[in-house]
Structure formats: C-alpha cells, structure tokens
Amino acid sequence: MLRELKEELAAGASAEEKVSALFSKIKKSKLNAYNNLSEDSAFKRAREFDSAPWSGLLAGVPIAIKSCISTRGIETNCSSRILEGYIPPYDAHVIERLKEEGAIIIGKTNMDEFAMGTSTESSYFGPTRNPWDLDRVPGGSSGGSAAAVAAGEAPCALGSDTGGSIRCPASFCGIVGLKPTYGLVSRYGLVSYANSLEQIGPLTLSVEDAALVMEVIAGHDKRDSTSIKSDVAYLSGLDGGVEGLVCGVPKEYFGEGVDPEVEKAVWDAISKLEVLGASWKEVSLPHTKYALAAYYIIAMSEASSNLARFDGLRYGLRLGADQDWHTTFSEIRAVGFGPEVKRRILLGTYALSAGYYGRYYLKALKVRTLIKQDFERALSTGGAGVLVTPTMPFPAFKIGERIEDPLSLYMADVFTVPINLAGVPAISMPCGFAGGLPIGLQIIGRHFDEKTVFRAAKAFEDATPYHETVPKEVA
Amino acid sequence: MAEKDVIIGLEVHVQLNKLKSKLFCGCSTDYHDSPPNTHTCPVCLGLPGTLPVLNKRAVEYAIRVALALNCEIQGETLFYRKNYYYPDLPKAFQITQYDFPIGLGGKILIKGEDGEEKTIRITRVHMEEDPGRLVHAGTIDRAKYSMVDYNRCGMSLLEVVTEPDMRSPKEARSFLDKLRNILEYLDVFDGDLEGAMRIDSNISLVGGERVEVKNISSHKGVEKALAYEITRQRSARRRGVAQVQETRHYDELRSITVTIRTKEEAHDYRYFPEPDLVPMRIADWVPRVEAELPELPDAKRERFVSEYGIADDHAKSLTSEIRVANFYEDVAKRVSPRLAAVWIADVLKGELNYRDVSIDRFSPDHLVEILDLLEKGKITEKGAVEVIRTILDTGGDPAKVVAAKGLAKAEDDAVMDAVRSAVAECAQAVADYRSGNEKAINFIVGMVMKKTRGRADPGEANRLVKEVLDET
Numbered sequence: 001m002l003r004e005l006k007e008e009l010a011a012g013a014s015a016e017e018k019v020s021a022l023f024s025k026i027k028k029s030k031l032n033a034y035n036n037l038s039e040d041s042a043f044k045r046a047r048e049f050d051s052a053p054w055s056g057l058l059a060g061v062p063i064a065i066k067s068c069i070s071t072r073g074i075e076t077n078c079s080s081r082i083l084e085g086y087i088p089p090y091d092a093h094v095i096e097r098l099k100e101e102g103a104i105i106i107g108k109t110n111m112d113e114f115a116m117g118t119s120t121e122s123s124y125f126g127p128t129r130n131p132w133d134l135d136r137v138p139g140g141s142s143g144g145s146a147a148a149v150a151a152g153e154a155p156c157a158l159g160s161d162t163g164g165s166i167r168c169p170a171s172f173c174g175i176v177g178l179k180p181t182y183g184l185v186s187r188y189g190l191v192s193y194a195n196s197l198e199q200i201g202p203l204t205l206s207v208e209d210a211a212l213v214m215e216v217i218a219g220h221d222k223r224d225s226t227s228i229k230s231d232v233a234y235l236s237g238l239d240g241g242v243e244g245l246v247c248g249v250p251k252e253y254f255g256e257g258v259d260p261e262v263e264k265a266v267w268d269a270i271s272k273l274e275v276l277g278a279s280w281k282e283v284s285l286p287h288t289k290y291a292l293a294a295y296y297i298i299a300m301s302e303a304s305s306n307l308a309r310f311d312g313l314r315y316g317l318r319l320g321a322d323q324d325w326h327t328t329f330s331e332i333r334a335v336g337f338g339p340e341v342k343r344r345i346l347l348g349t350y351a352l353s354a355g356y357y358g359r360y361y362l363k364a365l366k367v368r369t370l371i372k373q374d375f376e377r378a379l380s381t382g383g384a385g386v387l388v389t390p391t392m393p394f395p396a397f398k399i400g401e402r403i404e405d406p407l408s409l410y411m412a413d414v415f416t417v418p419i420n421l422a423g424v425p426a427i428s429m430p431c432g433f434a435g436g437l438p439i440g441l442q443i444i445g446r447h448f449d450e451k452t453v454f455r456a457a458k459a460f461e462d463a464t465p466y467h468e469t470v471p472k473e474v475a
Numbered sequence: 476m477a478e479k480d481v482i483i484g485l486e487v488h489v490q491l492n493k494l495k496s497k498l499f500c501g502c503s504t505d506y507h508d509s510p511p512n513t514h515t516c517p518v519c520l521g522l523p524g525t526l527p528v529l530n531k532r533a534v535e536y537a538i539r540v541a542l543a544l545n546c547e548i549q550g551e552t553l554f555y556r557k558n559y560y561y562p563d564l565p566k567a568f569q570i571t572q573y574d575f576p577i578g579l580g581g582k583i584l585i586k587g588e589d590g591e592e593k594t595i596r597i598t599r600v601h602m603e604e605d606p607g608r609l610v611h612a613g614t615i616d617r618a619k620y621s622m623v624d625y626n627r628c629g630m631s632l633l634e635v636v637t638e639p640d641m642r643s644p645k646e647a648r649s650f651l652d653k654l655r656n657i658l659e660y661l662d663v664f665d666g667d668l669e670g671a672m673r674i675d676s677n678i679s680l681v682g683g684e685r686v687e688v689k690n691i692s693s694h695k696g697v698e699k700a701l702a703y704e705i706t707r708q709r710s711a712r713r714r715g716v717a718q719v720q721e722t723r724h725y726d727e728l729r730s731i732t733v734t735i736r737t738k739e740e741a742h743d744y745r746y747f748p749e750p751d752l753v754p755m756r757i758a759d760w761v762p763r764v765e766a767e768l769p770e771l772p773d774a775k776r777e778r779f780v781s782e783y784g785i786a787d788d789h790a791k792s793l794t795s796e797i798r799v800a801n802f803y804e805d806v807a808k809r810v811s812p813r814l815a816a817v818w819i820a821d822v823l824k825g826e827l828n829y830r831d832v833s834i835d836r837f838s839p840d841h842l843v844e845i846l847d848l849l850e851k852g853k854i855t856e857k858g859a860v861e862v863i864r865t866i867l868d869t870g871g872d873p874a875k876v877v878a879a880k881g882l883a884k885a886e887d888d889a890v891m892d893a894v895r896s897a898v899a900e901c902a903q904a905v906a907d908y909r910s911g912n913e914k915a916i917n918f919i920v921g922m923v924m925k926k927t928r929g930r931a932d933p934g935e936a937n938r939l940v941k942e943v944l945d946e947t
Contacts, residue, residue: 070522070523070524078523083523088517088522089517090525092524187526187751188524188525188526189524190524191523191524192523192524192751195751196750222528223528224526225526225528225529225751225752226750301747305556305558305567305745308558308560309523309565310523313562314565315522325621329560352746353743357747361747
C-alpha cells in the first residue's frame with residue numbers, strides 16, 4: 001500500500017531500487033500491461049530523489065499512466081496504430097499534479113484502442129491478460145493500469161472512465177478504482193473519447209490509496225472549462241465508518257443477466273455494511289433500461305468528432321509516399337484505426353447526420369437528463385447517502401469470448417454507464433470471488449460527495465479480506 | 476446600376492484582431508510579421524487531449540459589435556462543433572455558433588444606389604475560431620503541394636450575416652465600407668491587417684438559384700466579383716441555361732469566378748454542442764458593454780453638424796474613418812472648425828488618397844499651424860496646399876517649409892512698393908482705367924504679382940492698386 005511505501009522511502013529506501021524492481025518484473029511479465037516504459041526519465045528522477053529526497057503526497061512513488069493521458073516526452077499512443085510513436089510536447093494537468101507531489105512515472109499502460117471497449121482486446125498492441133487467469137481479459141478500457149496494479153507491476157495507476165473504463169477493470173482484477181464526479185478532475189491532457197462523460201481516476205490496491213491519489217489529481221484547472229473547485233481533503237474522515245448511512249439498493253441492478261455468484265457477493269456486502277451500522281433500502285432508477293442506448297449514442301457521436309483530427313498530417317502514422325491530401329488522410333485512417341474504433345466513428349457520424357441528429361443525439365441527451373434525475377431522486381437528502389450495486393454483471397470473461405459480438409460487450413457496461421450519464425462518483429472494490437475470479441462492488445455517491453463514497457468503501461474494506469488476496473499467477 | 480432583379484446577401488468574417496490573445500488559448504494574435512507556425516500551442520494545434528478555454532474579452536468584443544449593429548443580444552449563448560475535414564483545421568472541426576448565436580436581428584444604414592439612406596438588415600452575428608492558412612504552391616487548382624500556417628488558427632472571428640437586402644455590387648461595397656467603419660470605431664478591428672475581413676457573397680437573379688462566391692478579402696474584389704456574376708448569370712439566362720445552386724471561387728488575377736462545388740456536393744457539418752465549453756449566460760454583461768460603447772459614425776456625423784456648424788457632406792467625409800474624425804476634432808478645437816472641415820475633407824484627404832497613405836502620416840499640430848498662418852494672412856491658400864504636399868512628400872514642419880520655399884506672403888511694404896512701381900510702369904493701363912475701362916486694372920495687378928513672385932495676395936494687390944490709382 002502507498003502509505004507503507006512512502007514510509008519506506010522516507011526512512012531511506014532507494015527509489016531507484018524500487019523502480020528497478022518494477023521494471024524487471026514488468027519485463028518478465030506475461031500480462032502485456034504496458035505499451036511503453038519511461039525507463040530513462042524514471043531512473044533519472046529516482047536517482048535525483050535518492051540523492052536529495054523531496055517531500056510531497058507521492059514523494060518517490062512510482063505510478064503507471066493509461067496511454068490516453070498526455071505525458072510530455074513519453075509516447076502516448078492510446079493503443080492505436082494511428083498514434084504509434086506520438087510523443088506529446090505537453091503534460092496533462094493530472095501529470096503536472098503528480099510531478100508536483102513527487103511521483104515518478106514509469107510507463108504508459110495498455111488499453112482498448114482510444115478507450116473504446118470493455119476488455120482491452122481492441123488494443124493495436126494486443127490484449128492485456130488478467131493476472132488472476134491469463135486466459136481472461138482484465139476488463140477495459142483501463143485494463144493495462146488495472147492488471148499492472150493487481151499484479152504488483154505498479155503501486156498505483158491512473159485510468160480514465162467514460163462508461164466504466166476504470167471500474168470494470170478494477171472489478172475484473174480485484175482492485176480499487178474510482179470514477180470521480182464529472183468536473184472534479186481536469187480533463188486537460190486526456191485524449192478525448194466522449195468529453196461529456198469521462199473522468200480520469202485512480203486504480204489502486206486500497207481505498208486509502210485511491211483517496212490519496214485523488215487528493216493529488218482532483219481540483220480546479222482553468223484549462224478545463226468543465227472543471228470545478230471542490231474540497232479535496234479525502235484522507236481526513238476516511239475512517240469515519242458507516243453508522244447511520246443509508247445505502248440505496250437499486251432494484252434494476254439485480255436479477256436477469258446478473259451472475260448469481262456476483263449477486264450473492266453484493267448482497268453479502270450489503271449485509272456487511274448493515275452489520276457495520278449502515279441501513280439499506282430498495283430504490284428505483286427507472287430509466288436504467290434506456291441508459292446503454294443513450295450512452296452509446298452520445299459516446300459514439302462525440303467520438304466521431306474527436307477522432308476526426310487523426311489524419312497523420314501533423315503527428316502519428318504516415319504511410320509511404322504522400323498523394324493528394326484527401327487520399328493520403330483517408331488511407332492513413334483506413335489503416336490506422338482498428339475495427340471497433342471504425343465502428344464507433346461510423347455509428348457516431350450517422351447519429352449526428354442531418355435528419356438523424358434530433359432522432360438520436362438530442363433524444364439521447366433527453367434520456368440522459370432523466371437518468372440524472374433518477375440518481376438525484378434516489379440520492380436526495382433524506383434518501384440514500386450512497387447506492388450499492390454490482391460493478392459488472394459477471395466476472396472476467398475469456399479473451400476472444402465476446403470480442404466478435406460487440407453488442408454482448410456493450411451489454412456488459414449496463415451497471416457502469418448510467419453513472420457516467422448522471423455524472424456522479426462511483427468506486428469499484430473487491431467483494432468476493434467466483435471461481436477464483438474477483439467480484440466488484442460498486443458504491444455510487446452524490447455529486448462531489450466522494451468523501452462519503454470513500455468512507456463507506458473504507459469501512460467495508462477494513463471489515464473484509466478481499467483486498468489482501470493476491471492473484472496466484474503473479475504471487 | 477440599381478437593378479430590380481439582383482439579390483445580394485453577404486456573410487462577412489471579421490477577425491477581432493485587436494484582441495491580445497486567441498479565442499481559445501493564450502497564443503498572441505500579433506503574428507502578421509512572424510514566420511509561419513510560431514504563434515501556436517498544443518491547444519490551437521488541436522493536439523490530442525487539449526481543451527478550449529473561452530477568451531472572455533472576445534465575448535465582450537462580440538457583444539460590442541452586435542450592439543453596434545443593433546442586434547438583440549441573446550441572454551444565453553453557446554458554441555457548437557462544425558465538423559469537416561480540411562488541412563487548415565487541425566481538430567477537423569471548427570468551434571462556432573449555430574443555434575443561439577450571440578446577436579440576432581440587427582440593421583445598419585448605408586447610402587443606397589439612389590443616394591438615399593437604405594437599411595440593410597443583419598440576420599445574425601456569431602463567434603467562431605479562424606482556421607489556419609493554406610499557402611498553395613502556385614494557384615489553388617493547379618498547386619502540386621500546399622503548406623499550412625497555423626499562426627492564424629484559433630483567432631477570434633465574428634461572422635456577420637445580412638439579409639438579401641442589397642441590389643447592386645455598389646450597395647454591397649457600400650455595406651462593407653460602412654461595416655468596416657463601425658468596426659474600427661469600436662476599436663475591435665484593424666482593417667489594414669492581412670486577412671482582417673473575408674467576405675462570402677450570395678447573389679442571384681430573381682427566379683434563379685443562388686450562387687455563393689466565397690472568401691474574397693477586399694471590398695473592391697467583392698464589387699468586381701458580383702458585377703462579373705451578374706453579367707455571367709444574365710448571359711446564361713439569355714442562352715436558356717438555368718443557374719444551379721453552387722459555390723464559386725473568385726480569381727482575383729483574372730477577375731472571374733470559377734465553380735468549386737454544386738449543391739449535391741454540399742457538406743453535412745454534423746453540428747452539435749461543443750461538450751468542452753459550457754453555455755454562457757451573458758445577459759448581465761450587456762448593460763456594462765452598452766454603457767461603454769463609443770460614439771458610432773452616424774451619431775458622430777450628426778454631432779459634427781450641430782456642434783461645429785459644418786456641412787453634412789463634410790461631416791460625412793470626416794466621420795467615414797475614425798482616425799480622420801479624431802484628427803478633425805483635434806484640429807477643430809484649435810482653429811476655426813469650419814475652416815478645418817474644408818481643409819481636411821476637401822484638401823488633406825485628397826492628398827492622402829492620391830498618395831495612398833493614412834492620416835497617421837500627417838500631424839494635427841502641423842495642420843493647425845498651417846491653418847493659423849492662412850487665417851492670419853501669412854500664406855496664401857495656394858501656399859498652404861504647397862506646404863501640405865511638401866510635408867507629405869519630404870517631411871519637415873510648416874514654418875521651415877514656408878521659409879525654404881519662400882511661401883511667406885510678401886510684406887505689405889514690399890507689396891506697396893511693387894504696386895507703385897507697377898502703376899508707374901503701366902501708363903497705358905492706367906490711362907485705360909481712368910477712361911473707364913475697369914478691367915485694365917487686372918493688367919496692373921498681374922504686374923504686381925510678377926514683381927512679388929506671386930507672394931502677394933491677389934485680392935489685396937487689387938485693393939492697393941485701386942488705392943494708389945485713386946490717390947494720384
């Protein structure tokens with residue numbers, strides 16, 4: 001855990017040795033969690049730290065970064081061929097913050113191409129494997145970050161969550177992942193997939209670690225017009241317990257399509273919270289059934305516009321001799337994007353076209369408003385303080401099992417996408433195992449009330465052993 | 476040629492080039508003398524992960540313009556993405572306005588074809604970002620390659636869209652001149668900078684389809700392109716060829732328009748609200764911006780007439796450019812306002828136009844000095860013109876020019892000496908005058924002028940000759 005690591009470093013342990021151990025582990029790994037490592041800059045910084053240690057919330061702590069977050073001087077390819085070799089000239093806001101607080105960036109993690117996926121299988125650089133079972137997916141799209149943290153290839157990592165991309169892999173890999181409230185973490189430097197939905201968040205081994213990383217990366221940034229000032233002292237009051245907390249249990253998140261073992265583990269978790277002093281009540285989020293459709297229309301529409309800039313003209317993929325501009329960029333895009341990205345660009349382009357815009361995009365925005373209202377009602381003052389649900393309807397599936405059937409993959413996001421549509425925060429944390437695979441518990445909070453989410457998660461974590469179990473494959 | 480069957484509407488792109496920074500990033504707008512791609516940053520280059528941040532001052536400027544064009548300001552306004560592929564557009568979408576533009580339903584007055592004032596309605600005023608600039612190796616249709624300069628990319632633009640209220644190329648030009656005049660009064664725009672104003676013109680003949688002639692940067696170019704289009708469309712109609720809806724390019728060198736695309740090839744821009752920017756509630760800003768609005772050309776013209784008692788034509792000429800109006804007021808405070816109006820509107824502006832230079836080239840102090848010399852009878856009108864020309868051509872100040880060129884009006888004694896000797900020398904003319912031929916005096920005055928090498932005032936010389944003749 002980060003606190004112990006920080007104490008070791010403060011007591012004189014060598015950051016260089018820590019970083020070196022990580023790199024040798026990564027190089028021997030079968031997981032394919034990283035797209036590229038930043039060995040030179042990481043070693044340089046570690047040596048600087050060892051010779052003159054600095055202070056900071058993450059002083060000397062190595063961290064892995066999802067490949068869609070811009071890092072100055074370190075390749076940021078979004079697991080896409082079209083951006084292979086792209087080295088950004090600037091740092092994302094969160095990277096600046098990590099550096100200010102003393103962290104050491106060790107590399108960029110694998111992901112679904114441009115974050116479009118639930119399994120990390122759509123990466124141009126091949127799938128990442130789940131450390132609990134190498135034949136299974138780590139979840140996605142932040143699969144590399146989650147697998148790395150679960151397998152000890154990074155003490156902590158950043159991911160991004162557009163429709164579950166932090167929580168799904170956290171769930172499948174048995175670690176903690178937080179999707180913050182929309183607007184809490186600056187998106188400046190996050191390569192956009194669906195701007196109105198996504199947030200950067202932490203993937204860690206413990207709730208406390210997630211709260212610590214959030215203290216570093218959250219807060220207002222004037223370069224992101226959707227970012228908002230907020231009190232980010234998440235570590236204080238973390239151990240406040242759940243006495244008197246009302247947990248809402250949305251009935252739409254249980255039943256058909258949910259693995260019975262997942263359902264059982266989540267109900268056990270609810271009972272555990274009850275034992276710890278919380279109460280629970282059933283709530284309803286009646287528009288849940290429209291969430292997937294609305295989510296995919298909004299996400300694909302925005303994506304079709306966001307990804308139009310990748311033409312190979314200024315950076316990224318270039319193929320042989322240039323022809324006229326139109327031919328050249330068309331060929332680069334034809335070769336540079338994978339099938340899932342192309343599918344989403346085409347569908348999004350269609351949804352925004354004249355004559356369809358009102359029928360699809362505008363209607364999806366209306367649904368989104370209704371879903372947001374569902375959450376506001378369920379989480380209103382006097383109602384529930386948090387909602388408790390499964391993160392994913394099932395544990396990690398096999399590599400190749402669903403990739404040929406996009407719709408069944410889209411369906412897997414059914415419990416994560418409504419949270420992005422509503423903009424509320426949600427954490428996923430381990431709450432049991434099914435056939436040796438981790439099960440994720442999702443705790444959803446009110447807008448900007450990460451504190452209550454963390455407090456409930458910490459109470460549950462302190463009372464359960466799941467976060468201490470380490471995957472056999474890498475133990 | 477006011478022609479009833481000609482219908483013209485304009486879309487004018489105005490660069491708010493007096494802003495210090497670009498519309499969505501901190502890059503400087505002062506790029507005109509810089510090498511290509513030196514005024515750029517990750518945001519205006521559209522690098523992956525960057526986000527736009529709206530320049531508040533740009534919104535203020537836009538409100539200022541919309542108010543000056545008598546538009547209704549929308550209380551809440553927002554940005555959209557206009558999606559299309561073009562190499563000068565690094566994000567492959569332009570952030571612009573669509574529904575809820577900043578201003579709707581304005582109007583301005585121009586001088587119509589018949590000389591009367593005419594109202595041109597403004598449909599809307601909206602904000603958007605400027606794309607970069609393509610530099611073609613050769614002409615646009617034959618270039619082997621093109622280069623992109625992103626210095627301009629992300630500059631604040633206003634698009635001013637008119638109703639189809641103009642009936643001739645001249646009216647279109649008159650509208651553009653007036654718009655530029657207003658923009659310069661508002662101090663948001665420097666029309667002399669390259670690319671400051673780009674105009675798309677829509678022109679059709681009654682009953683025919685609309686043709687858009689895109690991206691002309693000079694007012695004169697618009698006038699010529701429209702004149703060409705009228706002729707072309709008329710002649711097509713005579714030959715029975717129906718005009719299709721199309722977009723054309725104006726080839727400035729050949730003074731013709733060529734087709735770019737027809738309606739079938741029109742883009743679907745897939746507009747949708749820009750998710751990285753939040754809606755702007757600007758209703759509260761409007762009263763302050765309105766209070767700070769400077770005096771506009773029409774109001775200034777009226778004030779000049781009433782305050783300085785000058786002719787309306789002079790007032791119009793003086794207010795057609797803010798710099799000239801300011802120059803006039805500076806001078807009018809120190810010499811006779813009427814005299815100043817005549818000399819600036821009728822003389823100085825002509826000399827400036829002839830040399831194609833702006834009024835900044837002439838000092839108001841110098842004009843005050845010149846008019847002062849004139850009023851005191853120290854120089855003649857002809858001499859004053861000579862001083863102005865000399866200063867414009869070779870510099871210097873009025874006193875020195877007058878001395879160097881010997882333009883000082885001759886001293887009265889010297890004139891009187893010349894008069895006496897002229898009367899003595901022109902016996903025949905004196906006799907003729909005395910016998911009743913009053914015109915004979917002109918010969919004597921001519922002699923005086925000759926003797927004084929033109930420095931005597933002719934009227935004064937005439938008076939003195941009479942005086943001498945009457946006393947002897």
